[in-house]
Amino acid sequence: MSDSKDKTANIVHNIQSISDQQNSSTAFEIDKEIDSYVYHDKSWWHYSHFIKLHWFIFALTLSSTNSGYDGSMLNGLQSLSSWQDAMGHPKGYVLGALANGTTFGSIICIPVAAWISDRWGRKYGIAIGTSITVIGAVLQGASTNYAFFFVARAVIGFGFGITSLASPILIAEIAFPTYRPTSTAIYNVCWYLGATIAAWVTYGTRLITNSYSWRIPSYLQGIIPLCQIVIIWWIPESPRYLVSRGRIEEAKKFLFKYHTGNDTSERATNLVNFELLEIEQALELEKLNSQSKYTDFIMIKSFRKRLFLLMFTGAMTQLSGNGLVSYYLNLVLNSIGITEEKEQLQINGCLMIYNLVISAVIAFTCYWFRRRTLFLASTAGMLISYILWTILSAINQQRGFEHALGQGVLAMIFIYYLSYNTGLNGLPYLYVTEILPYTHRAKGLNIYGLTVNTTLIYNGFVNPIAMASIDWKYYIVYCCILAVEFVTVYFTFVETYGYTLEEVAAVFGDESVSKPFDQKSFEKPSSEHVEYEKNADV
Template sequence: MARGAVASAAVDSGINTVLDPRRKWYNNRRIIALNGWIVLLLITSSTNGYDGSMMNGLQSLPQWQNYFHHPGSSELGLLNAIQNIGGLAAYPFAPYLSDGIGRRPTVFIGAVIMTIATAIQGAAQSAGMFIGARLLIGFGLTFAANAAPMLVSEISYPRYRAQLTAAYNSLWNSGAIIAAWTTFGTFKLNSTWAWRIPSVLQGLPSVLQILLIWFVPESPRYLISKGKDEQALEILAYYHGDGNRDDPLVQYEFNEIKTAIDYDRTVASNVGWKSLFATSGNRKRMRIIIAIAFFSQWSGNGLASYYLNKILDDINITDSTTQLLINGVATIWSLLCGLCASALVDKLGRRFMFLFSGLGMLVTFTSQTIAFAQFQIHGQPAAAHTVIAFLFLYSAAYNPLIVVYTVEILPYPLRAKGFNIFNLTISLALIFNQYVNPIALARITWKYYVVYCCWLVVECIFLYFYVVETKNLTLEETAAIFDGEEATNEILGNGLNAAEHEKRVESIDEVENVKKT
């Protein structure tokens, strides 16, 4: 997809014409309630963020180090990577649960598994038990992390969909904050509870989801796909139209969703795993999704996320209290930056923010590498302080849009499967990072940073040529950017004659009629 293709996407969605300008989240109790349920889904990301920060903190705790006999680089790699290895075992099943039994039950199943696993983790009597619990956490997290972001995107009030879905990725840092400050607080406990308390608290978001998930509305898109049109219309009317089923916005959304799902299922045959790569439009989607998923973990962020203590050791900041304090402050900074970026997603646009993030990470990580090298070679204390400064600046440049962008460019029948591929790619990238990073840092220190500097250049080039603008579009309208006129050829190529095709086009144009009225 060439650069010229992106400009055609930068248009306002037709849905803006039927949005009531007086209906804001802060003056509408039903939207407030809906956003409250969405927060319950967003904390799924907190569980994941908690893990990375907790493992950073535990590695700085003498109590944890002593109990597990000071694990070496390869053992640390396994302890960090095992959660993602557990996630791999769940990937074949997650999309079938999300599409088969619904988004809510899938989140519930994941939360139950994670609650059990964190209890085992906190009660671990050996390294093997600790590793097994972390494997089970990854298994349960895969189910919740597959369904929760899709449900957020599919039930959000249209005006706030992009910001809320983008917040999912940003709230990774909320869990990281809790973990960082919990380990900082338990550091003074002269017993195994110094690491058992943080290990058990990882299950808190899952407990909340178990208790409250059945109050969250199910996805109208899931319900329509199962022939439950009345239930879908009722949910759209209650939360998006103040209970009015004839509200223009409700009717617009209902007709657009129904038409799009019918089109993908009956005309484009856009369903099964093969469909992810069967058409040119879908191949464009998957090329972007796989790339940004890999980029999200292979941009140098995996170093500070899981091995901050090793980095601080290498610049001669070895005091455990100082390390835990830096970890805690860094997570708060990252959360604030991520939420600010999420709030601007529809103002600045996806393409601008992707490019700004790529260039920002390249500049700050390269600067961090230079400062790291200066300390390693010359031992300058100022260089060590510069490394920390650029760690914070790098966090400010990190892109929170990968989840919202992935969800919105996938049509409904492929959303669960495509998002599963996205999460699988992240896990594979993480497993590689978590095994390789501690070993590489131990052996070649700052020279390992140069690999990521070079890779960030590749990322920027890819983002410049392939990221398509999708701001101010509905989930259904985004499909036209990738399929466009080519979809017509695909339809005719599937055996429909011209008359049947014209009839289908008229069906799809019903959405336009709703817009005009």
């Protein structure tokens, strides 16, 4: 224990040394808050350098379209008789394995994804991941049977696993500080952009009477990754990566160009110097991260609470009933008597457009609300809509699939997704980041990701089997799960809104709070932090 304290003290000393060096070289006193250096008084679209930077960020968010495209495409393909014939009419666990193909690939790439981005840079990580995804899409389109199609999907998942790690990291590391939370949250919104594209592509290709009705959507899964391969070389490398490699001048050049518009005034120079200091301090703190252990999440009381929240939040994102519609919408529609191919594809396409709009609106406004409030509103809304969904489905089947009741179920699906997107689309990643101290953040996110992938596998195998066996009765399981989620969120989730990342440690009862920028004792949420979140210009 004393050795750990000595190491921590050394690192804090190193951080202070960096701060002293920075002070002496810049002729101004380093303040503790980024707000002291942000001097732009207009919205971002009034500045050409921000427009260009945000265009780069948008190009990076396209990485998440692949996952959305994949789920929506598979939904659409299941409605195509030509695909069913080519794959041997998969059902139950056979269909589940196919749906999980990309998940298996993503799990396999976990050991190498972070290493690639740290070793060669975020840009090269994205380039490698998208290249593998394009290869997988070509193999998928050329598939001749179930096994071929499954392997192709695993290749796609492997490539996406690398890209989905590197892209959000690069977004967070190049974004301007006050726009960083929204820029990061928008990443997951593009999941629905990919889903919308796939839904309407499969709707259009349904008119083709041969195998190209499903081959074309499969090939097109590689189009957006191919575009990213071309665009990525114009996107700048992360200044944090550059600093970690000793390329300080390149990092400073990036910050001046994209965060100040090459403004050389004193206030712009102060902003750049502060950001460089912040990066250097974070790199010093990574030495603490190397001392942390996964067993801390079990051995330390406050970390056991964090472990529970990490795993429960990850499970909620995939185990709240959304897996039924994401990959098996046709089974849900069949259960309420909507079996016509064209109508199923139209519903899939309209649902994805709806989700895209709703999730985008929420991403731009969620920072005005408390995290716990959003989780409670989300789980309550999902629970109510699922209960009504279940009741209407039961009555609909008893009455021989009346059109009006079927439309009622559809309405509940749309209401359900309004609730889901409110709390479980972009918010979970932000929340789990806030509850983790810097020393354990990377390991905590790995636990969170593993939980998400585990529940995805459950969805892939259990959902199609249960739907084929008991139809609407399976919804009762999710009603129970959602009820447990609401109660658990109410009694166990801590509020992180308004707290700095360091102050959250006190909420968990940590004995000491390490603050590299401010050593004040914890008292209450920082008013500056609250105003920062409310006024962050989107």
